[in-house]
Amino acid sequence: MNLQRGQRLIQNAYDCINRGDYSTAVRYFDDVLQYGEVSAILHDKGFCLNELGRYQAAIRCFDRVISLENRHSDLYISAFYNKGRSYIGLNKREQAIACFDAVLSIDPYHANARMGKDMLL
Numbered sequence: 001m002n003l004q005r006g007q008r009l010i011q012n013a014y015d016c017i018n019r020g021d022y023s024t025a026v027r028y029f030d031d032v033l034q035y036g037e038v039s040a041i042l043h044d045k046g047f048c049l050n051e052l053g054r055y056q057a058a059i060r061c062f063d064r065v066i067s068l069e070n071r072h073s074d075l076y077i078s079a080f081y082n083k084g085r086s087y088i089g090l091n092k093r094e095q096a097i098a099c100f101d102a103v104l105s106i107d108p109y110h111a112n113a114r115m116g117k118d119m120l121l
Helices: 003-019 022-033 039-051 055-068 074-089 093-106 111-120
Strands: none
Touching: 003 022, 003 039, 022 039, 039 055, 039 074, 055 074, 074 093, 074 111, 093 111
């Protein structure tokens, strides 16, 4: 894929997200991912899948980001947080709490993870 085409696909995906068209954004992200895994694209695809209620597929994206990223990177932390959101969607309270705990072990001041955990306790 040439760089210009890749950038256009990514921009189209983010335009779709801004319009709330998550399913089309997922298709654009899938087109980009055919050419190689990129943590940010996997993460944002997972976000869209969460918004669509496709929690298991979202978890697979977030797990892949977690495996690719450094423990202290913003994407790693965000992937764990959003994985917790996926588990909430699946009504898996303990798994969600474990994800929020993973975030809080790295960033004890992560307000969203704290709020998510408190909501479940």
